[in-house]
Amino acid sequence: RGGKPDKVIPFAQPGNLTKVIGVASGKGGVGKSSVTVNLAVALAKMGRSVGVLDADIYGHSVPDLLGLGEARPTLVEDMIMPVPALDGLKVISVGMLKPSRDQVVAWRGPILDRALTQLLSDVFWGDLDYLILDLPPGTGDVAMSLGQKIPGSEVLVVTTPQQAASDVAERAGTMAHIMEQRVIGVVENMSWLEHTCPNCDEVHRLELFGAGGGELVAEALTDRVGYSVEQLAQIPFDEALLAGGDRGTPIVDSAPDHPAARALTQLAQDI
Ligand code: ADP
Numbered sequence: 001r002g003g004k005p006d007k008v009i010p011f012a013q014p015g016n017l018t019k020v021i022g023v024a025s026g027k028g029g030v031g032k033s034s035v036t037v038n039l040a041v042a043l044a045k046m047g048r049s050v051g052v053l054d055a056d057i058y059g060h061s062v063p064d065l066l067g068l069g070e071a072r073p074t075l076v077e078d079m080i081m082p083v084p085a086l087d088g089l090k091v092i093s094v095g096m097l098k099p100s101r102d103q104v105v106a107w108r109g110p111i112l113d114r115a116l117t118q119l120l121s122d123v124f125w126g127d128l129d130y131l132i133l134d135l136p137p138g139t140g141d142v143a144m145s146l147g148q149k150i151p152g153s154e155v156l157v158v159t160t161p162q163q164a165a166s167d168v169a170e171r172a173g174t175m176a177h178i179m180e181q182r183v184i185g186v187v188e189n190m191s192w193l194e195h196t197c198p199n200c201d202e203v204h205r206l207e208l209f210g211a212g213g214g215e216l217v218a219e220a221l222t223d224r225v226g227y228s229v230e231q232l233a234q235i236p237f238d239e240a241l242l243a244g245g246d247r248g249t250p251i252v253d254s255a256p257d258h259p260a261a262r263a264l265t266q267l268a269q270d271i
Contacts (some may be wrong), residue, residue, distance in 0.1 A: 007121040011131060012150045018128045020153040021184065021271070022146050024176060026168025028059065028137040031189035032158045034245055035235070035264070036134040037065040042252045042268035044087035048129040051082060051090045053119055055146075056136045057112065060095035067248025072096055079124040086253060092123050113145045120149060138172065147179025154182045156232075156271075157221070159213050160190050166213035170220045177225045185232035186221070187267065188214025193237045194259050208237055233267040235260050 011020050023039075025032040033056060044050045054062035063071065066085045073096055074081045082090035094115060125131065135143050146153055155176035159169035173183050191214070192205035214231040221229040235241075238260030244251040251261040252268075 007117050009117065009120045009149055010125065011120065011153075016152065018125075018131050020131045020133070020146075020150050022133045022135045022143060022153055022155045022176070022181070023158060024135045024143055024155050024169075024172045025137045025158045026166075026170070026172045030137075030158055030160045030169075031235070032056075032137065033059060033061045033065060033134050034241060035156075035158050035187055035189060035267075036132055037062055037245075038241075038250050038252045038261070038264040039268055039271070040089055040130070040132045041066075041087060041250045042265045043130055043132075043271075044089045045253065045265075046268060049088065049127060051123075051125050051128045051131045052085075052092070053123075053131060053133045054091070054093035054095065055116060055119070055142050056134045057094050057142070058136050059134075060093050062091065062134055063093050063095060064248060065245050065250065066091060069248075073123070076124070078122070080118075080122050081124055086250075090125060090128075092119055094119070109141055112141050116142060116145050117149065138168070143172070143175060144179055147176065147181045151180060154184045156184050156187060157217060158187045158189055159217050161188055161207065161210045161213035163210065163213065163216070166217045166220075169213075169217045173217065173221045173229070174224050177221070183221055183225055183229050184271065185230050186214050186218045187233045187235065188217075188231060189235045190237045191234040205236075232270055233263050235263045235267075 023036045040050050040052045071083045082092045085091050157173045159166045192207050195204050218229050218231045236259045240255045240258045241251045241260040
């Protein structure tokens, strides 16, 4: 420690009014980034002031999911100005700090920790109602750093209905608890596919990836943390969510009547 004063993280100061939520998952590919982005957009559409910090060093897909392309933050004096997205959303991604898109970030431990501090303290977030962080999958360094830096931060755990995914999600939640972060609940993603039967016109739920993973994680976490952790949402597999992600137009904005969009908007209202 070279004698420099510690950086000030506004969200860690007494009287902070911003709700800081880390979105965690045990493994990649369960839809953590999609949930982060759609939750943030849904909150912004409700008139909340929302920041998104993409701290997923392995994926950093948030800018693409929001259609931000190669946008880079600007510097004003020594503050980093977040990139504006739809509905007043403010976005920063670790990917925006890389000189080129193709460069692999091989940050570890202390450097990663410093990068997170910088994104929390040197970015001009302004007054936020919510700061939502897309955490790297697993029980890694970044989730632990967040717990240390912002003791009042909370964690939302995303899983699929699959047993294997729910086991690792539970570990991520347990780690959050050890870091004294409150676990606000579990989101089960890709819960089913709504399918209209061509013969009888009834809508069936096809459980593509099994069933019960979200409830399992919620129950296991409840046992560990000593308070009730609930499954807050089940989000169906929805082709429009996938297409919206590819196009950079989040489904809660571009197709709000779709099943997944309705579930995500409800989640934003409940959180
Ligand atoms: P993670 O952040 O956990 O790695 P992503 O959010 O990047 O996961 O999602 C992985 C892939 O699955 C993406 O292509 C995304 O569009 C797709 N996806 C996520 N959730 C759904 C869903 N409910 N319905 C359809 N596709 C989904």
